[in-house]
Amino acid sequence: MDVRHKIIRRAVQEIEDGMNVNLGIGMPTLLANEIPPEYSVLLQSENGLLGIGPYPDEEHVDPDLINAGKETVTAVQGASYFDSAESFAMIRGGHIDLAILGGMEVSEKGDLANWMIPGKMIKGMGGAMDLVNGAKRVVVIMEHVNKYGESKIKKDCTLPLTGQKVVHRLITDLAVFDFNEEGMVLTELQEGTTIKEVQEKTEAGFSVSPQLMSNQQ
Amino acid sequence: MSKGKVIDSFEKAIDDIHDGATIIVGGFGLCGIPEKAILALRDKGVKDLTIVSNNCGVDDWGLGLLLANKQIKKMISSYVGENKIFERQFLSGELEVELVPQGTLAERIRAGGAGIPAFYTATGVGTPIAEGKELKEFDGKTYLLEKAIVGDFALVKAWKGDWLGNLVYDKTARNFNPLAAMAGKVTIAEVEEIVGAGELNPDHIHTPSIYVQRVLAGELYEKRIERRTVIQA
Numbered sequence: 001m002d003v004r005h006k007i008i009r010r011a012v013q014e015i016e017d018g019m020n021v022n023l024g025i026g027m028p029t030l031l032a033n034e035i036p037p038e039y040s041v042l043l044q045s046e047n048g049l050l051g052i053g054p055y056p057d058e059e060h061v062d063p064d065l066i067n068a069g070k071e072t073v074t075a076v077q078g079a080s081y082f083d084s085a086e087s088f089a090m091i092r093g094g095h096i097d098l099a100i101l102g103g104m105e106v107s108e109k110g111d112l113a114n115w116m117i118p119g120k121m122i123k124g125m126g127g128a129m130d131l132v133n134g135a136k137r138v139v140v141i142m143e144h145v146n147k148y149g150e151s152k153i154k155k156d157c158t159l160p161l162t163g164q165k166v167v168h169r170l171i172t173d174l175a176v177f178d179f180n181e182e183g184m185v186l187t188e189l190q191e192g193t194t195i196k197e198v199q200e201k202t203e204a205g206f207s208v209s210p211q212l213m214s215n216q217q
Numbered sequence: 218m219s220k221g222k223v224i225d226s227f228e229k230a231i232d233d234i235h236d237g238a239t240i241i242v243g244g245f246g247l248c249g250i251p252e253k254a255i256l257a258l259r260d261k262g263v264k265d266l267t268i269v270s271n272n273c274g275v276d277d278w279g280l281g282l283l284l285a286n287k288q289i290k291k292m293i294s295s296y297v298g299e300n301k302i303f304e305r306q307f308l309s310g311e312l313e314v315e316l317v318p319q320g321t322l323a324e325r326i327r328a329g330g331a332g333i334p335a336f337y338t339a340t341g342v343g344t345p346i347a348e349g350k351e352l353k354e355f356d357g358k359t360y361l362l363e364k365a366i367v368g369d370f371a372l373v374k375a376w377k378g379d380w381l382g383n384l385v386y387d388k389t390a391r392n393f394n395p396l397a398a399m400a401g402k403v404t405i406a407e408v409e410e411i412v413g414a415g416e417l418n419p420d421h422i423h424t425p426s427i428y429v430q431r432v433l434a435g436e437l438y439e440k441r442i443e444r445r446t447v448i449q450a
Binding site: 054134160 | 249294316323338342385386390393394395440441
């Protein structure tokens, strides 16, 4: 199974029936197709739509109806439209149950960096900084290591931050970590992974949850 | 009944926009942008503009046209990744850029229109955005102070408007437009269809006329699509 598929398959389990959810641009957007059809979940798009539907067919493409990634979309039954200040009132006011975002780096303290690489053209943070500070729960999904095999989970982020101590859960192709008062805790392993492999491929310091430890013995 | 705030050409509607003006422009990507007013501004050729807009168009459409024509001195935006001319002018130092988180940008514009000079938000605390900003703790959580934005002018695009300047938007083309309308000292609204006063249901109006100084209808909207995404039949 490819890396992205592994991450997505695990990440979709974060979404519960009845939630209002914001999915970030890129890999998180792909989760929309995996939500169980019997669930009543509303997806929020920060450009002003609660209730994103599937992509339209050719006949129903509407330039006035797009998502935050500027893709043409549809709206589900029961959707609503609103302006950008209202959209971020929803986000900043803690009305979004769950935000799932991509990451470049996550630190052991739950810091997230996902918006700029120094020396490269800065494109902007869009709504990411608002989302990580406003959503009730923030889940980051990313590959465990970069293309050079280096850990993307750091003691301290080397890239400029999107938010400080904002991540509640991190899901990678190798493992799932939770962040709490004591720090970063390994709670699950993806299929075919061992604690040892996770330790070798993770720069950040973390503890292993007692439950996972006993499952492994 | 007179035709209220209706102007008969885009040239006249933007006639007093001057070099060095600060203009708040509605739209998200290319969705809901005031495409006719932007074309008129390009033809007028005013320079040294400060543009407040979530994005900066693409190379050959929307605000990208003003960039290509070197009319913009400074952009205040949340995301500018769709534009090569932008990148070139930014790297050469011709163009000044202030990146603002999207929700903070929306609220700064709304606050400007609502007479609130500044507000606290948690967005950006602990990041490069916090540099030089006042921090304050409320109930054990840290917030930073963000200032309101007011424009000399605002350019907005609506679906329908009446002679008085009441506006109704279509779907996600609303985005930053109602906020921009509030925060412009002079707000110029372009619409797809203009109707008489009383023809819009007062319960359905998104932008009340008080925020709008000039209104006019554009013809044949292009409404370009940035990412045409469809399901496979």
